[in-house]
Amino acid sequence: GEDVEQSLFLSVREGDSSVINCTYTDSSSTYLYWYKQEPGAGLQLLTYIFSNMDMKQDQRLTVLLNKKDKHLSLRIADTQTGDSAIYFCAESIKAKLSFGAGTTVTVRA
Amino acid sequence: EAGVTQFPSHSVIEKGQTVTLRCDPISGHDNLYWYRRVMGKEIKFLLHFVKESKQDESGMPNNRFLAERTGGTYSTLKVQPAELEDSGVYFCASSQVVRGGQYFGPGTRLLVL
Secondary structure (H helix, E strand, C coil), rough: CCCCCCCEEEEEECCCEEEEEEECCCCCEEEEEEEECCCCCCCCEEEEEECCCCCEECCCCCEEEECCEEEEEEECHHHHHHHHHEEEEEECCCCCCEECCEEEEEEEC | CCCCCECCCCCEECCCCCCEEEEECCCCCCCEEEEEEEEEEEEEEEEEEEEEEECCCCCCHHHECCHHHHHHHEEEEEEEECCCCEEEEEEEEEEEECCCCCEEEEEEEEEEE
């Protein structure tokens, strides 16, 4: 089935690490994605991970995948005010993406 | 390289009217997708084109929605007649290959009164 779940809100202090969690249900998903949406803007592809990988790191971003538990996380190191946005987790089922509701990350000084 | 563009950025129409949304994908991207986010809900898949062919239209809500991609370049999504529940943000995305990430446009914010 298609059911991606995320917590709705995260508040983090500037300079700390943020961790956004996501669970998905379809074990046939081959790719999992993280998108970022800033106010008034579209969805920006942040990173993605192939399902046979456990971890992917890209500068301040680290994606961890636990395929057994169908759990995906995005860690943002040294969180900045510009990281305030809505973060969407998505799984791909064939060609279409199935999204979570989005986690609103607020960075406080 | 230009990203995915969508027109208009906003549209306010009355119930029963017709609206046509346009999407220009990234040049060279054969795959084009439509998604929408209605108020308070998740972003949902509508359909997928490969060039000018509809590959998957399983997400189209009903026959008031018509998507076309003549010539395999830009796409249009027409809603006729529009209903109140059609209000939301309509996103277009494109990709060169099916796997590996879809690139989204800024969306069209549709409000049906």
